[in-house]
Amino acid sequence: MLIKRPSDIPSSEITSESHYLSRRKFMQAFAGAAAVAAGGSVLSSCADAESPASSRQIAELPSRPLDFVAAQPVSDNNGFSTSEKLTPYEAVTSHNNFYEFGTDKRDPKRYAGELQTDPWSVVIEGEADNTGTFFLEDLLKNQPLEERIYRLRCVEAWSMVIPWVGFSLSSLIRRAQPNSSARYVVFETLYRPEQMRGQRSRFNTLEWPYVEGLTMAEAMHPLTMIATGLYGKSLPVQNGAPLRLVVPWKYGFKSIKSIVKIKFVNARPSTSWNVSAPREYGFFANVNPKVDHPRWSQASERRLPTSLFDSKRIATLPFNGYAEQVANLYTGMDLRRYF
Amino acid sequence: MLSKQRKLIKTALLLLALTPLALMIEAAIGQALGPDPAEALADQTGEWALRLLCACLAITPLRIITGKVEWLRYRRMLGLLAFFYACLHLAVYWVFILRLQWADFFYEFAQRPYIAAGMAALLLLVPLAITSTKKWQRKLGRQWPRLHRLVYLATVLALTHVWWQTRSDYTEALTYTLILLALGIIRFRRKRWFK
Numbered sequence: 001m002l003i004k005r006p007s008d009i010p011s012s013e014i015t016s017e018s019h020y021l022s023r024r025k026f027m028q029a030f031a032g033a034a035a036v037a038a039g040g041s042v043l044s045s046c047a048d049a050e051s052p053a054s055s056r057q058i059a060e061l062p063s064r065p066l067d068f069v070a071a072q073p074v075s076d077n078n079g080f081s082t083s084e085k086l087t088p089y090e091a092v093t094s095h096n097n098f099y100e101f102g103t104d105k106r107d108p109k110r111y112a113g114e115l116q117t118d119p120w121s122v123v124i125e126g127e128a129d130n131t132g133t134f135f136l137e138d139l140l141k142n143q144p145l146e147e148r149i150y151r152l153r154c155v156e157a158w159s160m161v162i163p164w165v166g167f168s169l170s171s172l173i174r175r176a177q178p179n180s181s182a183r184y185v186v187f188e189t190l191y192r193p194e195q196m197r198g199q200r201s202r203f204n205t206l207e208w209p210y211v212e213g214l215t216m217a218e219a220m221h222p223l224t225m226i227a228t229g230l231y232g233k234s235l236p237v238q239n240g241a242p243l244r245l246v247v248p249w250k251y252g253f254k255s256i257k258s259i260v261k262i263k264f265v266n267a268r269p270s271t272s273w274n275v276s277a278p279r280e281y282g283f284f285a286n287v288n289p290k291v292d293h294p295r296w297s298q299a300s301e302r303r304l305p306t307s308l309f310d311s312k313r314i315a316t317l318p319f320n321g322y323a324e325q326v327a328n329l330y331t332g333m334d335l336r337r338y339f
Numbered sequence: 340m341l342s343k344q345r346k347l348i349k350t351a352l353l354l355l356a357l358t359p360l361a362l363m364i365e366a367a368i369g370q371a372l373g374p375d376p377a378e379a380l381a382d383q384t385g386e387w388a389l390r391l392l393c394a395c396l397a398i399t400p401l402r403i404i405t406g407k408v409e410w411l412r413y414r415r416m417l418g419l420l421a422f423f424y425a426c427l428h429l430a431v432y433w434v435f436i437l438r439l440q441w442a443d444f445f446y447e448f449a450q451r452p453y454i455a456a457g458m459a460a461l462l463l464l465v466p467l468a469i470t471s472t473k474k475w476q477r478k479l480g481r482q483w484p485r486l487h488r489l490v491y492l493a494t495v496l497a498l499t500h501v502w503w504q505t506r507s508d509y510t511e512a513l514t515y516t517l518i519l520l521a522l523g524i525i526r527f528r529r530k531r532w533f534k
Contacts, residue, residue, distance in 0.1 A: 095375065307376060
């Protein structure tokens with residue numbers, strides 16, 4: 001009878017993540033099986049140890065969101081925040097477009113428990129000097145966090161005001177030391193269909209993993225942030241745990257969630273929605289009331305939460321109201337052509 | 340079958356079909372529709388209109404497959420219920436989303452082709468709802484079945500309304516399409532396949 005003790009299973013970088021996860025699952029199963037005297041059940045668990053975790057088994061594992069926000073003091077940053085009324089926490093965390101969990105806006109919260117966000121590592125690669133695979137703890141070590149209240153405007157013409165907790169992406173980029181060939185930054189979301197049921201959908205024009213990108217200028221802009229929390233708490237899974245991008249002057253689909261890879265490249269990258277529907281979703285996706293989506297107008301938006309008798313319809317602002325800070329990135333650019 | 344049993348079945352069917360509406364009203368009152376309640380209501384009323392339309396269109400195929408004429412008794416009720424939910428769908432859109440602004444309505448119409456498709460589908464159902472009674476059946480005689488074939492065009496427009504709203508995942512649109520296609524095949528190819 002093979003008995004594995006916790007000390008025999010190191011959480012080493014050498015072990016691939018899926019391997020590591022299924023071993024942890026095995027340890028949990030063993031803890032239960034130890035109470036049962038049947039040697040046969042332990043042996044069959046051995047056989048299961050290397051197989052991908054089913055969503056039912058994952059739901060039984062305790063998932064510990066990385067609680068970095070609580071561990072570090074969060075400064076109240078003043079240069080970035082809007083003073084508009086905040087969208088309540090309940091609405092922010094229950095109304096999400098995160099198709100990796102399903103296309104209903106209630107799906108991400110519904111199935112959030114299926115995703116294991118600990119351990120988490122981010123691969124940094126491409127045209128840079130300090131590349132490699134980094135555990136999230138190491139990326140965030142000594143990184144001061146601040147609260148920023150940003151507007152988020154979805155391409156579907158609704159918006160929210162969210163108090164994110166995080167830091168400017170530029171500080172992460174500087175640590176990666178991109179070289180002179182780096183003209184764009186590409187981001188990738190986790191691909192783990194056994195824990196993200198939307199990725200198992202057969203009839204879907206979005207290809208996984210979800211990919212997004214920014215020009216270096218956009219990525220280095222102080223407004224562009226990596227968020228690890230909201231409302232003073234760790235990011236919930238449905239909001240893109242454990243780390244996501246927030247680019248407040250662009251449509252929400254640019255603010256990629258649950259990032260596992262950051263790559264510096266020379267040529268403009270393909271981005272998921274643009275590949276899926278090139279006439280409808282552009283690379284730049286700057287919020288622009290004058291450039292309509294082919295199927296609906298972008299001139300106004302609903303500020304959530306709405307009620308049945310108050311649709312909270314407001315005029316959409318150029319660059320989502322951040323024109324003063326970012327319009328200079330696009331001087332001379334035809335915003336209709338480069339949408 | 341006794342007419343008392345028939346009435347019982349019709350009442351049960353009616354109550355069942357109105358349950359989604361009751362749940363929607365309850366959710367609306369209890370603020371349980373989420374942070375975008377108007378959109379949620381519009382989605383749900385539209386969904387039930389389409390499902391009831393499918394149920395109505397399933398009656399003739401059921402008659403063909405089972406050989407029992409009794410199924411036809413429930414077709415009118417299902418059709419009217421589908422029309423009822425479709426009207427609710429339009430009402431929700433017009434009252435809660437457009438806030439009764441006529442100007443906005445024409446702008447939306449022009450901007451969003453899927454709204455035009457949905458509107459056309461609903462308009463086609465109006466004469467069908469009006470002429471659904473036995474009185475009209477007698478009045479129109481042989482023209483009645485011809486008029487009511489408009490339901491197939493309305494269904495195609497309703498499906499278009501759904502397809503033109505899909506963003507990336509088309510599982511739901513495809514499911515409705517395949518179901519209606521299967522019903523259509525049974526209805527129209529019966530001579531060849533169900534000899």
